[in-house]
Amino acid sequence: MIGRIVLVVLTLLLLSAPSFVGGQSSISNSDIGCHSEGAARPKNLAQGELREESRDPSLPLRMTAQQTENAIAIIASGVEVDFPAQAVFTLEAESRSDIIDVRLRYRVDKMKYAEVVSEGWASFSPATRIEAEWVWDMRNASLPPGAEVTYWWTIEDTDGNTFETSPEVMCFNDARYLWQSLTSSGFLAEWQTYQGDALTIFWYEGDDSFARELMDTCEEGLVRLTEDIGTYPERPIRMYIYASTEDLRGAMIFPQEWTGGVAYTEFSIIAIGIPPARLSWGKRALIHELTHLVVHQATFGPYGRLPTWLDEGLAMHNEGELEPHLGSRLEKAISDDELISVRSLCSPFSAEPDQAYLSYAQSYSLVEYLLDNHGKTRMLDLLSILKQGSTYDDALTDVYGFDMDGLDANWRATLSGPAVPGWPTWLQPAVITVLGALATGLAVRYVLRKRTCRRSSAK
Ligand SMILES: [Zn+2]
Numbered sequence: 397m398i399g400r401i402v403l404v405v406l407t408l409l410l411l412s413a414p415s416f417v418g419g420q421s422s423i424s425n426s427d428i429g430c431h432s433e434g435a436a437r438p439k440n441l442a443q444g445e446l447r448e449e450s451r452d453p454s455l456p457l458r459m460t461a462q463q464t465e466n467a468i469a470i471i472a473s474g475v476e477v478d479f480p481a482q483a484v485f486t487l488e489a490e491s492r493s494d495i496i497d498v499r500l501r502y503r504v505d506k507m508k509y510a511e512v513v514s515e516g517w518a519s520f521s522p523a524t525r526i527e528a529e530w531v532w533d534m535r536n537a538s539l540p541p542g543a544e545v546t547y548w549w550t551i552e553d554t555d556g557n558t559f560e561t562s563p564e565v566m567c568f569n570d571a572r573y574l575w576q577s578l579t580s581s582g583f584l585a586e587w588q589t590y591q592g593d594a595l596t597i598f599w600y601e602g603d604d605s606f607a608r609e610l611m612d613t614c615e616e617g618l619v620r621l622t623e624d625i626g627t628y629p630e631r632p633i634r635m636y637i638y639a640s641t642e643d644l645r646g647a648m649i650f651p652q653e654w655t656g657g658v659a660y661t662e663f664s665i666i667a668i669g670i671p672p673a674r675l676s677w678g679k680r681a682l683i684h685e686l687t688h689l690v691v692h693q694a695t696f697g698p699y700g701r702l703p704t705w706l707d708e709g710l711a712m713h714n715e716g717e718l719e720p721h722l723g724s725r726l727e728k729a730i731s732d733d734e735l736i737s738v739r740s741l742c743s744p745f746s747a748e749p750d751q752a753y754l755s756y757a758q759s760y761s762l763v764e765y766l767l768d769n770h771g772k773t774r775m776l777d778l779l780s781i782l783k784q785g786s787t788y789d790d791a792l793t794d795v796y797g798f799d800m801d802g803l804d805a806n807w808r809a810t811l812s813g814p815a816v817p818g819w820p821t822w823l824q825p826a827v828i829t830v831l832g833a834l835a836t837g838l839a840v841r842y843v844l845r846k847r848t849c850r851r852s853s854a855k
Pocket residue numbers: 684688707708711
């Protein structure tokens with residue numbers, strides 16, 4: 397009797413074993429949306445050079461149902477980062493029959509609406525032992541410094557054996573500089589978000605006090621942001637402080653002329669150029685970018701997009717007092733009756749400096765108006781309604797009871813009175829034109845006289 401029971405148990409165990417393996421193999425990436433990067437042209441790379449041994453023996457290799465023991469073996473795999481241009485992934489593997497298919501699959505670590513696994517087809521010559529390589533050209537990706545990418549290889553031979561390596565992480569670090577780092581002291585604990593490592597500053601020029609001052613400014617800025625607007629970091633933020641704008645541009649594949657700092661919202665990474673000699677300017681610029689990043693984290697979603705005046709206005713509000721030259725530009729626009737409409741300020745600002753300055757100054761003033769007159773709770777409501785994909789008009793009406801035109805009118809009503817007090821409004825443009833013409837005439841005469849004097853003195 398006991399013998400029969402043992403036999404039945406053994407039979408059941410044997411029968412259940414293959415189905416267990418089959419169950420394991422069903423854990424695949426099939427439910428993950430994929431897009432293919434296509435095969436990239438291989439770079440002339442000395443094989444084995446700078447190669448990292450990536451197989452950690454403590455990590456089990458995932459196997460598929462068709463895999464037979466030792467059919468495909470990994471000899472080495474690694475990645476070489478050539479910042480900011482490319483990352484070169486390499487793999488050496490062997491099998492009993494020819495290896496005919498080698499692909500690199502990877503997932504970029506960033507905030508996203510859906511899991512996306514990308515695929516690169518490695519270049520190699522089919523054989524029982526292969527050396528494969530896939531070059532990720534960053535012109536197609538634009539990864540910021542410090543971005544992390546999880547990757548793994550899939551391999552197939554002519555017998556139909558397949559193999560998938562354990563996931564590894566590639567850090568796209570800018571190794572051209574010797575970075576030091578400073579992490580915030582953990583003051584964010586009370587927000588019940590990420591504790592301790594919420595903020596990290598990386599820098600390579602300037603002493604410890606330079607980084608400490610920047611960190612203090614960021615911490616104060618985040619506290620102010622929480623108090624004034626109610627938003628706070630949802631993921632740890634890393635800030636790369638380049639020693640100059642030129643160095644920063646060198647870290648970008650397609651740098652733009654005006655780039656002084658970039659908030660890579662989805663990566664929770666900021667890259668900015670701050671020479672130690674320009675610390676006070678740098679503090680403002682860093683807080684500005686940090687605020688963009690935190691506000692974008694709070695409003696991240698597939699539907700919502702902030703109007704530019706709100707996005708820039710919040711960043712400028714958190715910088716502190718409006719800079720004097722922007723204040724005077726705003727006052728001039730008020731007195732000249734040349735304010736830009738709130739509707740126009742929803743789109744990206746003009747590239748023309750004078751109009752851009754006015755756009756920033758007005759954005760600051762609009763956000764100050766909303767916060768001063770309607771408070772922080774409503775601002776937070778506005779951000780969360782915009783995140784859900786409401787139109788700008790609907791979101792404003794829901795929260796404040798007026799749309800963009802209403803905001804425009806209400807805000808203008810709080811600005812200082814007529815430009816030339818006591819004179820009828822209809823007369824003002826005419827008077828300003830006449831005065832303007834007079835002033836221009838005087839200025840031209842003055843410049844001409846000066847030039848004449850210089851020329852005569854040069855003689
Ligand atoms: Zn900005």
